[in-house]
Amino acid sequence: MKHTGAEILCKSLILEGVDVIFGYPGGAIMPVYDALLKYPKLRHILVRHEQGAAHAAEGYARVTGKPGVCLVTSGPGATNLITGLADAMMDCVPLVCISGQVSSELIGNDAFQEADVVGITSMATKHNYLIDNPSEIAKAVKEAFHLANTGKPGPVMIDFTKDAQFAKTEYIKNLEVDLPGYKPVTKGNFFQIKKAAEEINKSKRPLILAGHGVLISKASSELLSLSQKADIPVACTLHGLSSIPNAHKNYVGMLGMHGNLAPNVMTNKADVLIGLGLRFDDRVTGKLDKYARQAKIIHVDIDPAEIGKNVDVEIPIVGDVKSVLEDLMPLINYANHKDWLEEFDKYKKEEEEKVIKVETKPRTGKIKMAEIVSCISSSAKSDAIIVADVGQNQMITARYSTFLRPNSFLTSGGLGTMGFGLPAGIGAKVGRPEREVWIIAGDGGFQMTIQEMMTIVQENLNVKIAVLNNNFLGMVRQWQDLFFEKKYSQVHMQTPDFIKISEGFGIKAEKVKERKDLINAIGRARKHKGAYLLEFEVEMEANVFPIMPTGAAVDEMRLE
Amino acid sequence: MTKDSNLSTIIVWVQNNPGVLFKLSGLIRRRRFNIESLTVSHTEKPGISRFTILVRGNKKTVEKMSKQLYRIVEVVKIRESYDKEIVARELCLIKVDTSKKEDRSDIMETAKHFRVKVVQIKPKYTIFELTGNEDKIDAFYENMKKYRIMEFVRTGRTAVFK
Incomplete structure (x- = not known):
């Protein structure tokens, strides 16, 4: 029996286990939207802007481990996705995005709502397709899912012409993936793993740097076993957060520009660094020629291009973190690094005294972002999925949330996309409806994708939103304060009445101005059956510390 | 072969899909390499094309870029x-004004010398048509x-392994 290209697309998506699509209809994708009515297994979530669809799909993908799916129309529908694609590309998030394209006879003629999607998305996707024949769509979907979620995950775009959506052909189910150039190595080279084990066993001052790769490869328990067996401290990158329970005695904090003092400083004292699924990007390394010169670096990553890209590596291991750790564990000796671990405490105490106490337990003045975050985190017993936007709110959320289980913290790390938080939180709740989801955003980023509030209402999603309002683009203001002689340029922001706006959308909201109301307000939000927005009036000109200024080394962090 | 130590030859075998040239050149552009020459052709394997790319840059950065091309x-x-490791050639065509009698014999003499x-x-x-390595053509x-x-035109380097 023959099916239309649009029907074959739906069937192929169901075959890949898709149950949710984030999308927005339009002219060139109408045959697919028509076909969707016949496949109720595919739940469609109508966003309010295509960028929202991409970030929601990212949120969904990151909490479920399954590729997020977007469906948009041609031209502006597809170009509105680009920021989300670039975001997913940087943060290794598996997405499969389908855009309608004008009919094949019109392509290249500047037709209405035509854009060169394959051209435009080439640099922001792992791979892309232009499908103008219905007999090619099933294979493209199969390959797209394989590409999106194997190796280093990433977004894949399928541009699907309207005539191919209409045209009929046979649906062939059991297709083989045929990608001769794509063979990601998952199993690490045993000789290299042996060398790594020898270095780790010899080491007196080892330090594990856990990145996003640990979560992507579901290697949290292997990470924990390695850390416990050889008694090695674990520091996380921004995206590595929640790969190890924060309460564990070997967890020493977050790396990076606004990370914790101890793991950053101790990076330059370790004799062996064990990098697991991280990119050693500039926010983590600080000044490269002063980064860990004394240490032997073992770098495990599934993408060979990542190894040696930024730092010189003694022992490169190309492979999946989980698989490599499984092979490594039997070669690792039990060890005790009590003295080395105690060295972290000195810096931990210093940061505790000079920064953390001041930020989380102030007695006077306006509410601080850190008290809100730590109150939310502890009210939810460290078990919520926390989604941070970008900026000061993001760094504070990363610093002051605590996590007990994997995939509990989402943010836009690589691209740093303001406006990511709200739609990503939607995706996270859709993917994990049983978990409490908190979206924490600043007043700037919240206004970038605020239209997705209506998606929350239409889908009846129980997400909690905390807007940390300081009437500033806080992070840019902080940099102008610290590095541009406090000359403020376009960072002061008037904000609308968020409470009225929220209520206008149909989401219950309240404003919190006083410290004493914090706990109760957060309690009311949590108890409320449905979405809830809390707007916090926070200290206007607070800076996030510690900070590793641009050009400074990891051991040159400023505490004030 | 060329004596310029900053020139590297990268040979890339690709699945011959539309858009591959765009993606390859895009990635090279992103790393801010200037392509000195680029040739593409079919190979002995159906569906597989071969790029010979001559780029300028130090060995380490070229290596990094090659990894990213993967x-x-x-x-x-x-x-x-x-x-x-390679035998490399390029071909050039050159159209020279030989209307002046006094030049003609000199030009022909030079051409003979270069075996053009x-x-x-x-x-x-x-x-004239000349095949050879870059130095000879230069x-x-x-x-x-x-x-x-x-008029002067050259194909860019193409190469096989020894």
Whole structure:
């Protein structure tokens, strides 16, 4: 029996286990939207802007481990996705995005709502397709899912012409993936793993740097076993957060520009660094020629291009973190690094005294972002999925949330996309409806994708939103304060009445101005059956510390 | 072979899909390499094309870029090659003004010296064809510069492994 290209697309998506699509209809994708009515297994979530669809799909993908799916129309529908694609590309998030394209006879003629999607998305996707024949769509979907979620995950775009959506052909189910150039190595080279084990066993001052790769490869328990067996401290990158329970005695904090003092400083004292699924990007390394010169670096990553890209590596291991750790564990000796671990405490105490106490337990003045975050985190017993936007709110959320289980913290790390938080939180709740989801955003980023509030209402999603309002683009203001002689340029922001706006959308909201109301307000939000927005009036000109200024080394962090 | 130590030859085998050239050149552009020459052709394997890319840059950055080229799904294999490992050639066509009698014999003498093939002789011009490595073509071009070159075109490097 023959099916239309649009029907074959739906069937192929169901075959890949898709149950949710984030999308927005339009002219060139109408045959697919028509076909969707016949496949109720595919739940469609109508966003309010295509960028929202991409970030929601990212949120969904990151909490479920399954590729997020977007469906948009041609031209502006597809170009509105680009920021989300670039975001997913940087943060290794598996997405499969389908855009309608004008009919094949019109392509290249500047037709209405035509854009060169394959051209435009080439640099922001792992791979892309232009499908103008219905007999090619099933294979493209199969390959797209394989590409999106194997190796280093990433977004894949399928541009699907309207005539191919209409045209009929046979649906062939059991297709083989045929990608001769794509063979990601998952199993690490045993000789290299042996060398790594020898270095780790010899080491007196080892330090594990856990990145996003640990979560992507579901290697949290292997990470924990390695850390416990050889008694090695674990520091996380921004995206590595929640790969190890924060309460564990070997967890020493977050790396990076606004990370914790101890793991950053101790990076330059370790004799062996064990990098697991991280990119050693500039926010983590600080000044490269002063980064860990004394240490032997073992770098495990599934993408060979990542190894040696930024730092010189003694022992490169190309492979999946989980698989490599499984092979490594039997070669690792039990060890005790009590003295080395105690060295972290000195810096931990210093940061505790000079920064953390001041930020989380102030007695006077306006509410601080850190008290809100730590109150939310502890009210939810460290078990919520926390989604941070970008900026000061993001760094504070990363610093002051605590996590007990994997995939509990989402943010836009690589691209740093303001406006990511709200739609990503939607995706996270859709993917994990049983978990409490908190979206924490600043007043700037919240206004970038605020239209997705209506998606929350239409889908009846129980997400909690905390807007940390300081009437500033806080992070840019902080940099102008610290590095541009406090000359403020376009960072002061008037904000609308968020409470009225929220209520206008149909989401219950309240404003919190006083410290004493914090706990109760957060309690009311949590108890409320449905979405809830809390707007916090926070200290206007607070800076996030510690900070590793641009050009400074990891051991040159400023505490004030 | 060329003596310029900053030139590297990268040979890339790709699945011959539309858009591969765009993706490869895009990635090279992103790393801010200038492509000195690029040739593409079919190979002995159906569906597989071969790029010979000559880029300028130090060995380490070229190596990093090659690794990133592997991220392109269609890329099947990459070899960065040193001059001693390959036999490389390019072809040039040059159209020189030979209307002046007094130049003609000198031009022909030089052409003979370089073992250049004469493709066409007309009263106003002569077209030469020369195959060889870049230095040989450069040298011939330099010698012709004192006459009026009407057109000059070269294919860029193509190479096989020894």
